[in-house]
Amino acid sequence: MFNWSELVPALPELLVLSMACVVLIAGLFTERNKGGFIVFLSVITMVFAAILTLKDHVAGAQFTSELLFNETFVRDGFGDMLKVVVYLLMIGVFFYAKQYLRQQNNLQGEYFALLLFATLGIMVMISGYNFIALYLGLELLALSSYALVAYNRNNVKSNEAAMKYFILGALASGMLLYGMSLIYGAVGTLQLDQISQAIASQNNDMFLVLGLIFVIVGIGFKLGAAPFHMWVPDVYEGAPTATTLFIASAPKIAAFALAVRILGQSLDVLVIHWQSMLATLAIMSIIVGNLFALQQTNLKRLFAYSTISHIGFMLLGLVGGEQGIAASMFYIIVYTIMAIGGFGMIVLLSSKGYEADDIKDFKGLNQRNGWYAFLMLLLIASMAGFPPLIGFFSKLYVLKAVIDQGYIWLAVIALIFAVIGAFYYLRIIKVMYFEEPETDQAIDVGFDVKTVLSINALAQLGLLVVVPVLFQYCILVTQSL
Amino acid sequence: MISPELFQQLIFYVFATFTVGSAMAVVTVKNTIYSALFLVLCFFNTAVLWMLIEAEFLAITLVLVYVGAVMVLFLFVVMMLDVKQAKASQLKQSYTKAALLIAAAMLVELMMLFAYKLSGQIPTDELIRQEAGYSNVAEVGMELFTHYVYPFEIAAVILLVAIVAAIMLTMRKREGNKQLDAAKQININPAERIRVVTMKAEKGQGQGEES
Numbered sequence: 001m002f003n004w005s006e007l008v009p010a011l012p013e014l015l016v017l018s019m020a021c022v023v024l025i026a027g028l029f030t031e032r033n034k035g036g037f038i039v040f041l042s043v044i045t046m047v048f049a050a051i052l053t054l055k056d057h058v059a060g061a062q063f064t065s066e067l068l069f070n071e072t073f074v075r076d077g078f079g080d081m082l083k084v085v086v087y088l089l090m091i092g093v094f095f096y097a098k099q100y101l102r103q104q105n106n107l108q109g110e111y112f113a114l115l116l117f118a119t120l121g122i123m124v125m126i127s128g129y130n131f132i133a134l135y136l137g138l139e140l141l142a143l144s145s146y147a148l149v150a151y152n153r154n155n156v157k158s159n160e161a162a163m164k165y166f167i168l169g170a171l172a173s174g175m176l177l178y179g180m181s182l183i184y185g186a187v188g189t190l191q192l193d194q195i196s197q198a199i200a201s202q203n204n205d206m207f208l209v210l211g212l213i214f215v216i217v218g219i220g221f222k223l224g225a226a227p228f229h230m231w232v233p234d235v236y237e238g239a240p241t242a243t244t245l246f247i248a249s250a251p252k253i254a255a256f257a258l259a260v261r262i263l264g265q266s267l268d269v270l271v272i273h274w275q276s277m278l279a280t281l282a283i284m285s286i287i288v289g290n291l292f293a294l295q296q297t298n299l300k301r302l303f304a305y306s307t308i309s310h311i312g313f314m315l316l317g318l319v320g321g322e323q324g325i326a327a328s329m330f331y332i333i334v335y336t337i338m339a340i341g342g343f344g345m346i347v348l349l350s351s352k353g354y355e356a357d358d359i360k361d362f363k364g365l366n367q368r369n370g371w372y373a374f375l376m377l378l379l380i381a382s383m384a385g386f387p388p389l390i391g392f393f394s395k396l397y398v399l400k401a402v403i404d405q406g407y408i409w410l411a412v413i414a415l416i417f418a419v420i421g422a423f424y425y426l427r428i429i430k431v432m433y434f435e436e437p438e439t440d441q442a443i444d445v446g447f448d449v450k451t452v453l454s455i456n457a458l459a460q461l462g463l464l465v466v467v468p469v470l471f472q473y474c475i476l477v478t479q480s481l
Numbered sequence: 482m483i484s485p486e487l488f489q490q491l492i493f494y495v496f497a498t499f500t501v502g503s504a505m506a507v508v509t510v511k512n513t514i515y516s517a518l519f520l521v522l523c524f525f526n527t528a529v530l531w532m533l534i535e536a537e538f539l540a541i542t543l544v545l546v547y548v549g550a551v552m553v554l555f556l557f558v559v560m561m562l563d564v565k566q567a568k569a570s571q572l573k574q575s576y577t578k579a580a581l582l583i584a585a586a587m588l589v590e591l592m593m594l595f596a597y598k599l600s601g602q603i604p605t606d607e608l609i610r611q612e613a614g615y616s617n618v619a620e621v622g623m624e625l626f627t628h629y630v631y632p633f634e635i636a637a638v639i640l641l642v643a644i645v646a647a648i649m650l651t652m653r654k655r656e657g658n659k660q661l662d663a664a665k666q667i668n669i670n671p672a673e674r675i676r677v678v679t680m681k682a683e684k685g686q687g688q689g690e691e692s
Contacts, residue, residue, distance in 0.1 A: 017638065024645065069631035110649045117642045124635055136635040143639060147646030153653075 009066045009075040012049040012083065013123050019045040020116035027109015035107045039098045042112045046087040046094075046119075053080050053087075065480070067129060071191055074129035077477035078260070078329075082126050082253050085333050089249045090119050092340045095452040097242035099445055100347045104152070104240070111151060115246065118144035122254040128261060131180045131190040138176070138222070138258065141251055142169050148246065149239040161238025168221065168231040176218025182211030183267070192266040199269040209273055215262055216277050223255045225281045225315060226288035229308045233292075236304035241355060244300060245343030248307055249336040256314065256332045263318070264325060265481060279319045279410060285312030286414050290421035300357045302424060303342055306383060309421055310335045313398050316414055320401030325481075326474040327397040333470075334382075334394040334463075341379040341456040348372065348445055348453060359428060364437030372443060373432045375457035382460040384425035385418060390463045397471060493533055500526040513559045517552060524548050534608055538617040 007014065023041050030038060057080065065076035093115065101107035121144060124137030146169065150162030184190055186207035187198035199208060217228065224232040236244050263274050289309025296302040314335070317328025349356035349365075356362070366373040382391035395418065399411045445453075463470070483491070503523040510516045524547050531540040625633050 021641075070628050072629075072631045108649070110645055113645060114642065114649075117638065117645075120638065130632075132629070132632045133635065136632050136639065140635060140639050140642060143642050143646065147642070147650060150650055153650055 006068065009068050010073060010127075012052045013120060013127070015049050015052060016045060016116055016120045016123065020113050020120060023109060023116055024113040027113060030109055033102055033105060033107045035098065035101075035109060035112070038109050038112050039094050042094045042116060043091050045116065046091050050084055050087045053083050072130040072133040073127050075127060077480050079126045079257070081473060081477050082257055082329075082333075083123055085336070086119065086122055086126070086250045086253055089253075089336055089340055090115065092344065092452055092456055093242070093246045093249065095449050096245055096340065096344045096347045099449040100240065100242040100350065103347075103350055103352050105352065106152070111148070111242075114144045114148055118148070118246070119250065122250050125254040125261075126257040128258075129192050131184065131192075131262075131266075134258060134261060135173075135177060135180065137254070139173060141254060142173065145169075145243075145247060145251065148243040149235060151243060152240050155238075155240075157238040158240060159238075161235045164231050164238075165235045172218050172221030172228070175214050175221065179211045179214025179216075179218060182207055182214065186211065192261060195266040196268055199267065205270070205273075208267075208270060212267060212270055212273055213277070215267075216274060216281070219255065219259050219262070220281055222258070223252065223311050223315070224308055225311050226284040226308055227281075229285065229288060232308055233296075233301045233304040236307075237298060237300045237357070241300070241343055241346050241350065241357065245340045245347070248303065248339040248343060252307075252311070252336055252339075253332055256329065259318065260325060260329075260478075260481070275319050278315050279407065282312045282315035282319065283410065283413055285309060285315065286417045287312075290417040293421065293424045296424070297359055298357055299346060299359055299362070299428075300343075302359070302428075303339070306421070306424075307339065309417070310339075310383075313395060313414065313418075316402055316410060317398040319407065319410070320398070320405045322479065323404060323475070324398070324401035326471065326478045327394075327401040329474045329478060330471050331394040331398050333474075334390050337456065337459055337463075338379055338383050338391060341375075341453065341460075342383065344449075344453050344456060345372070345376050345379065348443060348449070351441065351444075359431055360438065362428060362432050363435045365432040368437050368440065369443050371454075375454060376432060377429055378457045378460045380425045380428050384422045386422075388464060389460045390467065391460065393464075393467050393471075489533065493530065496526045496529045496533075500530065514556070517556050517559055520555075521548050521552050524552070535611060536617065538621050 019041065023038055023045075026038055026041060027035075057077075065074050067074055094112065097111065097115070098107065101111060118141050121137050121139070121141030124140060125134055126137075128134035128137055146162055146166045149165050150159060152158035180190075183195065187195050187202075189195055189198060220228040221231075235247065239247065263278075267274065286309050289305045289307070289312060293302050293305035293309070296305060310331075314328045314331045317324045317331055320327060346355070346357050349361055362376070365376065378389065382389035385391045385395045399414065402411045402414075500523055503519045503526065506519040507516050507523060510519060524543055528540040528543045531537075531543065
């Protein structure tokens with residue numbers, strides 16, 4: 001007999017799924033550009049999902065993992081923490097998306113429904129305890145993202161970006177699936193814990209390593225790590241900015257969770273093999289990301305390359321043992337908060353039919369509006385990793401974990417290129433403060449978006465108070481994996 | 482008199498030959514329509530092979546889904562696109578080397594596989610024969626809705642997203658669309674419907690500008 005109370009740990013997922021359907025229907029009854037109610041529904045969904053996710057922890061049930069649906073779904077502290085971050089990011093995404101789509105005169109309910117479905121995919125990935133569930137979550141996220149990228153269907157660039165994203169994404173999914181099937185062939189199970197046990201009890205590595213290579217290629221594609229980064233700049237540039245800021249944020253957390261679940265929880269015995277592969281990917285990403293970003297004049301492309309280098313840092317953390325996983329979890333959380341803020345600024349400066357995605361659009365922002373220039377300064381400086389902003393601490397923890405593992409040369413290379421990377425961040429700051437504005441057009445945004453953006457940017461300072469606590473939580477939840 | 486086992490083997494070889502033959506025809510035939518039809522033949526033969534290993538559900542699904550839906554769609558597209566038959570001379574040069582390389586690699590792989598199998602390392606178990614009255618569909622359904630209910634539901638959501646995305650990306654209000662709005666038609670009143678235009682009488686064969 002089926003017992004409904006078994007579903008309780010999956011309540012956040014069920015809520016997001018049902019609300020996505022509600023938003024889909026509500027979208028039919030709202031006029032174009034009148035989507036205030038839809039945005040409200042979406043934000044409320046995230047708030048309640050956060051309450052449902054957190055209520056057990058407030059009640060004192062600490063970080064024990066619960067398995068559900070025949071052990072295909074896991075509810076643990078690691079997943080809950082990442083999910084809460086995803087909810088917060090999505091609230092930001094909803095507000096920025098509303099602002100952007102209103103500007104472009106293209107606000108439709110489906111956009112928000114797809115965002116919610118993508119959120120569901122992310123949650124499924126974070127909670128996947130079985131290769132099938134992980135893969136299906138990935139596909140749900142990817143399929144929604146393709147549609148979101150193609151949203152501006154009259155824009156040639158948007159279509160091109162969607163096409164590239166779709167083809168390369170499908171290729172990456174294929175790679176991942178092939179790797180998973182090889183691993184399944186070698187161990188005969190799809191459960192993460194059982195795979196780990198099966199690998200430990202046998203010594204035939206050949207199939208497993210082959211499978212591992214494909215899995216890492218797949219994850220590398222999804223994360224956008226060099227040398228699988230080719231799609232990132234084109235997709236970031238071509239997609240509507242609202243979609244870009246989504247792609248740059250929450251899915252990265254999902255990809256991180258995917259990497260930890262697959263590499264850390266099921267293939268942990270093969271750590272010697274994947275450690276060196278990840279180190280290579282990390283170093284290549286840091287080098288490629290920082291060097292190519294130097295030549296960009298388009299801000300979206302610049303952020304795309306900066307993402308690549310940040311992903312490199314995140315992967316570097318995964319090399320650094322158990323502390324390292326916590327450090328890279330901290331890194332990815334901090335990075336996604338910075339990233340949506342950065343793209344949020346582009347949304348802010350855009351106007352109808354015009355995207356402020358060029359560095360020269362930020363010229364003299366200080367004269368136009370000192371507060372926004374200050375917010376952008378915080379975000380950019382945090383991305384570059386200037387102390388005492390939070391972006392500095394995330395880099396610090398990762399490098400410390402890497403050095404503790406004895407990979408000093410990795411840390412040295414990473415640091416050198418982080419310093420080189422500081423150049424292009426500083427250029428944006430210089431343009432904002434020391435150049436004359438080309439336009440004196442007033443920046444016209446709603447109060448809500450202004451508030452969200454301010455909170456988002458001030459978090460770079462404000463989170464400093466909780467850095468040790470946040471990092472402690474990261475350590476706690478990754479240890480309980 | 483042929484024994485049942487022998488008869489089964491006979492069936493297997495006949496249909497296996499047809500499968501391989503039609504599969505080869507798919508890639509060698511120049512006319513795209515014939516190629517698609519050969520693919521249909523290939524699917525039918527594969528369905529019979531599945532029937533032989535008692536996978537009735539898969540066999541029927543293959544015929545229903547692939548032959549019934551996918552291939553029909555395929556044929557539609559091929560016929561609507563008016564694909565020109567590629568001339569042999571155009572095909573000759575471009576991909577021959579790459580194709581040969583891949584074919585050689587696959588041949589080596591196949592030979593390795595056979596060598597591996599002949600070495601006896603892969604256990605070749607007999608098929609488990611189920612007794613009469615065993616329902617394939619019921620078994621698949623039970624597994625799908627108990628063990629795999631979570632992946633199954635997510636797959637359903639993925640389908641929903643696919644539908645939403647496809648409609649969102651393709652449905653548009655075109656300018657000059659002649660579609661009729663039934664609600665508007667019903668709500669109209671006579672005063673709006675007829676417009677009396679006064680105009681000069683025209684001579685000759687000129688046509689009225691408005692009616």
